[in-house]
Amino acid sequence: MSEAILETRELRREFGAIVAVEDVDLVVSAGSLHSIIGPNGAGKTTVFNLISGTLRPTRGQILLRGEDITGSPTHRAIHRGIGRSFQITNIFPNLTVFENVRIAAQALGKDNFKALSPHRRFGAYMDRAGVVLDLVGLSDRASVPAQVLAHGDQRKLELGMILAPDPEILMLDEPTAGMAAEQVPELIELIRNIQSSANKTVMLVEHNMQMVMGVSDCITVMHQGAVIAEGTPSEIRANQRVQTAYLGGLYTDLGGAG
Ligand SMILES: Nc1ncnc2c1ncn2[C@@H]1O[C@H](COP(=O)(O)OP(=O)(O)O)[C@@H](O)[C@H]1O
Ligand SMILES: [Mg+2]
Numbered sequence: 701m702s703e704a705i706l707e708t709r710e711l712r713r714e715f716g717a718i719v720a721v722e723d724v725d726l727v728v729s730a731g732s733l734h735s736i737i738g739p740n741g742a743g744k745t746t747v748f749n750l751i752s753g754t755l756r757p758t759r760g761q762i763l764l765r766g767e768d769i770t771g772s773p774t775h776r777a778i779h780r781g782i783g784r785s786f787q788i789t790n791i792f793p794n795l796t797v798f799e800n801v802r803i804a805a806q807a808l809g810k811d812n813f814k815a816l817s818p819h820r821r822f823g824a825y826m827d828r829a830g831v832v833l834d835l836v837g838l839s840d841r842a843s844v845p846a847q848v849l850a851h852g853d854q855r856k857l858e859l860g861m862i863l864a865p866d867p868e869i870l871m872l873d874e875p876t877a878g879m880a881a882e883q884v885p886e887l888i889e890l891i892r893n894i895q896s897s898a899n900k901t902v903m904l905v906e907h908n909m910q911m912v913m914g915v916s917d918c919i920t921v922m923h924q925g926a927v928i929a930e931g932t933p934s935e936i937r938a939n940q941r942v943q944t945a946y947l948g949g950l951y952t953d954l955g956g957a958g
Contacts, residue, residue, distance in 0.1 A: 704766075705730035705901050706751065706869060711760035713746050720746040722925035723760065728869075728903060728918075733895050735904045735912045738922035739946075744905045747922070748871050751903075752784045783867030785858065785875060793847035797838055797857055800846050802829040804864035828864060835894055836860040852883040856890065863894065869901045870894075876906060884908055888915055913937065921945070 706728040713721040721743045728734045736744045749755040751762055753772045762770045764782070792800055805828040816824055833839045836856040841849065846857060855875065862870055872891065876884045888911045895902045906912050912919060913933040921929040921942050929939045936942055 702729045702731055704728060705764070706903075707761075707763040707766075708747070708751070709761040709763070711747070711750060711762065712758045713743075713750055713755060714758045719925045721750065721757075724922075724925075724927050726920060726927070726930075728901060730901055731895075731899055732917040733892060733902045733904060733915055734918045734920070735906060735916040736920045736922060737906070737909070737912055741924075742922040743925040744922055745873055748784060748873050748903070748905065752782055752871060781866075781868035782871065783862045783865060783869065784871035785862055785873055791846050791854065791857060791861070794845055796843050797846055797849065798829055798833065798842040800857060801832050801860045801864050802826060804861035805829055805832070805866075807865075828866065832860045832863050835863060835898060836890065852879065852886065855879060855883075855887055859887075859890070859894070863898075863900075867900070869903065871903045873905045874907060875904070876908065876911075884911060891915070 704727045706726070708724055708726040710723045710725065711721055712719070712723050724743075724747060726747070736747065738744055746755065750757050753769075756771055760770070761768055762772075792803070795803070802825050805825045830839075833842050836859050838853060838856050838860060841853060846854070849857060859872075859875065862872075870891075875891065876887055879887065888906070888908075891902060891904065892915045894900060904912070904916070913936075916933055919929075919931065919933060919936045920927055921936060921939075923945045928945055929936055929942045931939070
């Protein structure tokens with residue numbers, strides 16, 4: 701297995717009496733697609749908020765390539781190469797698809813872009829936008845206003861905007877939420893392709909079990925704030941604890957059991 705790019709050690713977050721995240725130890729391998737699954741309220745989004753610096757942990761540590769980044773604010777996390785999706789994406793509806801991606805590259809530009817002269821920097825953002833639109837399959841839509849995109853293409857644009865500053869780790873919290881079922885496989889495939897072709901580490905929270913089982917290198921299962929299992933899709937499918945926790949719950953089908 702490759703090196704750990706991200707680790708959490710006894711990561712904990714309480715909200716009053718609620719233990720949203722209970723002493724979670726995660727090890728995410730560089731270049732992997734690592735999914736976190738679990739029923740609503742399991743603590744998945746809170747883990748993402750802690751890693752991206754949106755929330756501070758009650759205790760515990762977050763390490764990026766072995767370096768302690770606990771308590772690092774969000775903008776620092778971005779500069780350190782962690783890009784994450786939020787519920788609300790700042791798509792500018794009147795601007796073109798290309799401009800949206802260029803601005804995302806510019807607004808969150810990594811420090812190595814900032815070393816360039818203003819003129820070269822602008823060129824670098826233009827180049828980056830072109831590369832990203834290729835990656836997300838929107839090159840042929842580059843010059844249309846973002847607001848005319850179909851819903852599925854808007855999701856691709858959101859993905860492009862997260863990719864634009866070239867993060868090493870992409871944190872995607874339910875990227876397919878609200879999508880028509882028949883569009884889900886395409887977006888998940890796209891995420892998988894980006895992870896392998898652009899050599900990214902992807903942390904994914906996703907409800908569609910079939911999809912999760914199909915694309916993940918590693919799956920962490922959370923339940924009531926705690927990690928109850930971690931492993932490959934086949935290990936998770938066979939895990940008795942997972943089956944018990946999920947039986948009669950949200951997921952009766954752990955994906956491809958048949
Ligand atoms: N800002 C908050 N204030 C109070 N409770 C919260 C807050 N954020 C999350 N929680 C609680 O923490 C638990 C985990 O929530 P969350 O991380 O959103 O779960 P998931 O993403 O797995 O559905 C839930 O009980 C939720 O109500
Ligand atoms: Mg959530």
